Amino acid sequence: MIVPITPLRPEECVPDPDAGLGTLRTERGNLPLESLDVTAEVTGLIAAVEVTQGFHNPYDLPLEATYIFPLPPRAAVTAFRMEADDRVIEGLLKERGQARADYDRAIAEGKRAAIAEEDRPDVFSIRVGNIVPGEKVRVRLTLSQPLPYEDGAATFRFPLVVAPRYIPGTPLDDAPAGPGVEPDTDAVPDASRISPPVLLPGFPNPVRLSLAVNVDPAGLDLREMRSSLHVVSIDGTNVSLQPGERLDRDFILRLTFETSTALAMVPDDEDAASGEGTFALTVMPPAGEAVRTPRDVVLVLDRSGSMGGWKMVAARRAAARIVDTLTADDRFAVLSFDTVVEHPEHLPEGLVAATDRNRYRAVEHLARLDARGGTEMLSPIERALGLLTDGERERVLVLVTDGQVGNEDQILERTGARLAQVRVHTVGIDRAVNAGFLGRLAGLGAGRCELVESEDRLDEAMEHIHRRIGAPLVTDLSLKADGFELVPDTVTRAGSLFSGVPLSVFGRYRAANGAAAATLTVRGLAAGGQPWEREVTGAASGNPAVRAVWARARLRTLEDRYAMGDRTLEETIVATSLKYGVLCRFTAFVAIDTKVVAEGGPQHRVVQPVEPPSGWDAPAAGGGQIGFGAQAMAASFAPAAPAPFAAPAGAPEGFAGAPPQSPVLRRPPAPGPRPGRGFTAPARPVPHAFESVRPQLVAELERLRAAEALPDPALAGYLADLGSRLAVLAGHLGGHQELADLARDLVAAERPGADPRGLWRRALTLLTHLTGGDTRPPGVLGTHLQPRDAGGRSTRAFWKRP
Template identity: 65%
Template sequence: MKITSLDPARCLPLPDAGLGALETGRGNLPLESVEVSASISGLIAGVEMAQGFRNPFDVPLEATYVFPLPDRAAVTAFRMEADDRVIEGLLKERGQARADYEQALREGRRAAIAEEDRPDVFTIRVGNIVPGERVTVRLTLSQPLPYEDGAAIFRFPLVVAPRYIPGTPLDGPQAGDGVAPDTGAVPDASRISPPVLLPGFPNPVRLSLTVDVDPAGLDLRELASSLHLIRQEGDRLSLQPGERLDRDFILRLSFDASTSLQLDGEGTFALTVVPPPLEQARTPRDLVLLLDRSGSMGGWKMVAARRAAARIVDTLTDRDRFAVLAFDSVVEAAFDGLREATDRNRYRAVEHLSRMDARGGTEILEPLRQAVSLLGDSAHERVLVLVTDGQVGNEDQILEQTGGALSAMRVHTVGIDQAVNAGFLSRLAGLGAGRCELVESEDRLDAAMDRIHRRIGAPLVTDLSLKDLETEPGTVTHLGSIFPGVPLRVYGRYREGAAVTVRGLAAGATWEERVPATVEANPALRAVWARAHLRELEDRYAMGEHELEPQIVRTSLEYGVLCRFTAYVAVDSRQVAEGGPGHRVIQPVEMPRGWEMQAAAPVTMMAPQAAAFRVPAPGSPLTAGAADESPDFMARPAGGFGGSGPRAFAPPELEGGQAMRRRRTFARAPKAAPVTPARHSMDAIRPQLVAELERLKATRGVPDALYLADLGSRLAVLAAFLGGHPELAALARELEAADQPGTDLAALWARAIEVLTSLTSTGGAGDGGARGAFWKRT
């Protein structure tokens, strides 16, 4: 091979260009600009976000952009602007919106669609952008500002950080265009994993962010931005030019909040209750501390996490018991079980924490299970504290498998990152009526630790209820508890009333406060309530209540607020191209500031198969899988333990029958422990059944008795996971007997193909007509 040397003088690097950066006269990426305009009034912010796209290619383009929004934000409007035309978006059921979008592209018309993939991760697609054309899409949203210790916080995320994707890759078409494959644990991983730009990539997206602040009668004392330099002109703040989309924007507004009840005059209320001057009750606690030591926690985050964890241990007294678990792909305990919080044991725990460094993948599910097991049915107050950046993709799987148990204890989360997964961490804390504390820099750590120190203890007021205000049943958001320094915020729908009385228990005695109402025509109140209500419904859906889908869709459409089951779509009536786009690009995103490329790499790749399990003791049999009752685990063929990637799932003819038999001698899935019947629909396991069906089809002509028997053991657990499924359970029993003498393997193989094909079809047998996964609907 002939290699031609290039003249170094003709190949000078571009200033600040990263390795592999390219440049053309017209640019090389479709997203040109992001403009955020926020208006803060009291404790609510209204925001308009504009994204500018340009087609630098010679054919019509479809551009995809995966981006974050505040997890509590209510998206209430969507608009596309192109060629002096303005097209207002319509909110529709997600499948219908996608069908309208795809039809418009086929007909050569411009179209744009906005979808929610997580409470704080969204995707916009803009199709049929003609060569050289610019298109702007605008989102309108409202968000409440959390208020703690005399300061409200306006947090606007600007980048989707790489997330750890556990599970087995699924066969078939992917749900999105991202870099991570869809898996059994994260069936929409390809929708939340955009490619990442190399450090120093030239010509970044132009970022403009302005905030107009109206104190709304409050005594505003100070404005402070913790991660960005800002300019202030009167009541308007703006970012310095040249900032990149690589970290959250965080603005603190210092003022004194007051107890209030706001009515919008159209049936929505917002209640704020400032913590009363009470002494904090102190009862014995059983506390489990989980420390994330995965690769994404490298650098200052690991230092901050160790300090935060040590400070939490220091809050304990001799009346408490505790355990400390550090996790990445494995779980390491400072000591066995719960120990008395003596000086000696606290010292041992802090010493153990001081040796932690970042490594491995973010396997959160297993340590959460172990924490739930440790806390058990303790008579003491049960407290779980999770210290992490939360960068995982299997949020729904975690909520489904641990949400019920976590709701019976107090859960506090400490998020450490400049681009933290705040949506997931606040969902966990909300389940356990605890607090979510976010730490964005070392400078903020000490102040955050002071708040954590006070709130890890018992809340001031518990068992809250409302009276004297007639509310619509099922519309009041979760009441939770009142913590020191943190006002209670409640939203809901009401029928009539001019005041509300908040009642609860403080130090074992009844506590009440009556709050008179003021009427204020603020349309944002309804949107903020609707988003909070939808988020609670979506969390219940993720935990297995799939019958809630019609109610979620109905609420979203009635109140005009985007959710995971709906989408905004804007379709131009004018034809601008012949057929669909000739080129498609998914916009790469910035690496979050403070992350290193080597730390980010593992979180966008499939986890090792043994990652979620406790490492067996030396000399013990390999029984790690017996404790895992998730359908994802049971979808793994024998021999999946310790594998690395899809190779562990090759059918017998790809690896040889003898290889399968050798693995079978030590890795055949044991009979699973009975699974408590739950309210799960076929949708919950359909991806696993599809994967099993495709692998089974690949064995055609060489049906293997041991493979079929192992398949039966896995299907048996899936049937139990559904709370009992006669057709699937019957097939499982037949397959488990495949290695008995005289079995007609060919006939059994054909029957398994027939049954699994029926069960994996949308609306198939035993499914009651259930629809496919909402992120894949067309």
């Protein structure tokens, strides 16, 4: 049979500008998130931001909506509010398990409720339950955000999409921790909470975006405002997005003005009699050039699938520029990675002299790299750290990546202690970069994090990178207070002073009775080892954001230490979060209405799909490699069938419900262990065997013996650093009591009254004993053990499994 095919006349097929692959349209819409409104007030180097998310129930049944979204990684979330049916419910900050239990109970009772949780420094989720048919609900988040400043410009960056992240490891048998599209694995036990479904390309814009920034010009010589990724309208000092923009890339606004050295002191309102408060110190770097010392530099370049397109071009150029900064006195190595780690074929493995020939071969290798495969980041970082062992040279690790991995905590647990012994610079290349993780790595290594969001800004960013890879202007910074007291263990790390980048330090203080003035002296070593200092006089301030920004930084430090193995910090983290009213990974905001609106609870659950990040490769037609997530997996374009997402056994946590049947890009879950992994160690906090740390203890013992010849001040500094490393090893073992006790005392070696020689002898005795054939099990396993139910599944809350 022959069937004629005739073309349609133009008037018979009018194009729909909103139509696209997978489009699903109804008169009432099809997705719960209707609008996102962001308003920011910038004052100096801090922005006060309010985020309003508007939800709508287009269905005929009570709805629970879930939205997984990003926030700036250094922002402090200090308030949460739900508004519906002319009712306003203020959220309460509670321990996370308690908040989740309260939310689940309220939903089951038919009450309207909402909960806000943090899963990464820059990834959050909101659930709004019992939205009745046709109802609109708004939730508001209030946050304070510090602005990084360098080379005469501050940057306000607000992320708008959670980009897909590579998830390594073997899938778990436990019930999913969340409703995302990725299975939880032993390397990323909460992968299902950071992997929202992704809309297919061409889907109509589902969310109305409004973003406005007002800059307070008081005291500023504001010379220029420019947006690098969006078209904006500028009216005086007000900047706003043009209508119709999609949530597919970061909003970035750069403000050019001169800042100055200052010390802002904000007293506590609730307990003025205590004399306590929070300070913010800004110190401009001195003029002059740093003196370079011979360096060992390892360049680690991400060539995974998510780096396709313009990002790979930019990464190759950035890496080549870094190689060009090296001098004949330096040694270097180049490691490129996806699921495997490679080095230039015409160069030997390990560090080589930075001769013209070797640098040319390295650049030649970089020019041939293209994007492929997964993002197995742990193995190349470990290999790089294995090369940076010569303490007589400046040791530098440079990581060039988009940072789109899910196993951030596993990487910190395995490498955090060693990263703190080298200088780490990170170069993030993406329009939706994982800035939170890259900032954490750079912070551990007292280096810089440079973000490149477009090809247009690459040359400017390369100039910054060129200086960052060079030596800092002032190192070994310390603070001395006069007229007030620094509260111990509250001051953020001072690090080093780099050209064009002011030093920013936050901390808590206690006022001295009768002091005429408060001054803070910053001391360090300038070029050639010359002493350098700057005295700054304090000025009273009433800006409450200073306290919130400090609390967020303090919580970040504690959470990183927890991820690196110190499981004893859980209570401290929760107490700090609740005391200062700042959301963290161990707490949550919950808002519960007293009115019952839906008997029996929500009968439909939807997870809001997110936009494909701008600049990422779209999935190939008919399957094949997918740019999203950087995984070499075939795409599944069929909507997932509804399936329950039960809470982990024995715990009241939920995200009970199913992903929506909507036009989203999904990846099929792996049925078993994934092949091609560069490592097998789990990220869950299980107690590690003592033998796993014996080689490092042997190395520490050798260095300890060599340190005997140091003068007392230098020995005290060495012992304090040793204490921080031993604390991580103790946590890695599950809480080895002898190591933990020694580490605590060594950390205090630089305090007045300490006995460095006595501490050295004590450390020598214990490390000799531990490495001399004693295979006793660690002293205390405590919270490092995973509670299991009768079926062998973990009952430990997912946010406690770094």
